[in-house]
Amino acid sequence: MSYAKLIQLGDKSILNIERDKAMLLPYGITPEWVVDLSDKIVRLKNTKTDEELMYDVSLRVETRNATRESITDKLRTIIIKAQNTFPAGKARYRLFAVGALDSLKVENFYRISKRIWRAATGLLDDFGNKITQQELDDLNTEIVAYDSQIEDVEAAIQHRSEATEDRLELANQIYSLVTEAMDYGKDYWRDRNEAKHNDYIIYGSKSNTQPPPTVEKNRALDTTNFFFENDFTDTTTLLPQIGMPVIEQASKQGAIQTYVKATNATVASVRITKSYEILPVPQ
Numbered sequence: 001m002s003y004a005k006l007i008q009l010g011d012k013s014i015l016n017i018e019r020d021k022a023m024l025l026p027y028g029i030t031p032e033w034v035v036d037l038s039d040k041i042v043r044l045k046n047t048k049t050d051e052e053l054m055y056d057v058s059l060r061v062e063t064r065n066a067t068r069e070s071i072t073d074k075l076r077t078i079i080i081k082a083q084n085t086f087p088a089g090k091a092r093y094r095l096f097a098v099g100a101l102d103s104l105k106v107e108n109f110y111r112i113s114k115r116i117w118r119a120a121t122g123l124l125d126d127f128g129n130k131i132t133q134q135e136l137d138d139l140n141t142e143i144v145a146y147d148s149q150i151e152d153v154e155a156a157i158q159h160r161s162e163a164t165e166d167r168l169e170l171a172n173q174i175y176s177l178v179t180e181a182m183d184y185g186k187d188y189w190r191d192r193n194e195a196k197h198n199d200y201i202i203y204g205s206k207s208n209t210q211p212p213p214t215v216e217k218n219r220a221l222d223t224t225n226f227f228f229e230n231d232f233t234d235t236t237t238l239l240p241q242i243g244m245p246v247i248e249q250a251s252k253q254g255a256i257q258t259y260v261k262a263t264n265a266t267v268a269s270v271r272i273t274k275s276y277e278i279l280p281v282p283q
Contacts, residue, residue, distance in 0.1 A: 003044065006171055006178075009202060010041040013178045016185060016199050027184040037177045040170060047167050053160040060156050064106075064149035067142055071113055072101050074139045078120050081130045092126070095119040106150055113143045178202075 001009075017024060017034055075098075082096035096119060098112050120127070121136050185200030 001175070003049075003167070003171060006175060007041060007045055010037070010044075010174050010178055013181050014038055014041070017181055020185060020188070020196070023188050024181065024184055027188075029181055029184060033177075037174070037181075040174050040177070044167070044170050044174060047170070048163060050160070050164065053156075053163055057153065057156045057160055060149065060153045064146065064153055067146045067149055068109060071109075071139065071142050071146060074135070074142070075101060075113060075116055078116060078131065078139075081127060082120070085127055085130065092119075092123060095123075110143070110147055110150065113139075113146070117143060 014034065014037065017029060017037075021029065021031075021034070079096045079098065082093065086093040086096075096116060098116065101109065101112070104112060117136060117140055120131060124131060124133065124136065179202070182200045182202055186197055189197035189200065
């Protein structure tokens, strides 16, 4: 059941309960009980959707990657100048040998950036007029910002994971209360009024013997978020896949295979937490 349908169901149940409050009172559906249900429905309505939470993650990834591109341009310039300043193969030359900057993972890129900055700062006089102190100061400012932006992305991902769990728990509470009230309403009106009895049938079937899976079923199946700690550099391809839902019948391994097939990703490692969707960590 989607959150939108659950909210509609909750609103409908409130109308039924208000209409039949005298009949439902002996079942324990008190005014306080109704207020509790109403408050929970309002909270769910005001909860950020996953699309909104995903936007927060995406925005921070874009900011971090823009800073990385700027740092990369500056590092390449310094490396080229070092290669043309120091003898090949010597210690000072090797300080600036880093390989392909584009292929580095986030944390490694930060570490290499700091190394090159320190090396260039310590050898500034040896560069002559090829590099200025202002250029190194500007580079260090961006490196510090990049470090902070790495943490911003991780914080946004963690917040989304926690919000997913909170939203699911709230939805389960609402569904439990709604189904309880619906059971009481059906019981009271069963031999009294067929139309009102049917108002309390959730899925439109008079027998109501085969309801569709509930929100609670997802928790029982222990569908889990998978954090893919790869070096994802193509965020245009990656970001739409974050939060791709796992089908209920899939095993954890099957969920990983689903993600890999959809993104052509290579899984380096997987970290499992208590959540309910695929959530790759953008790199």
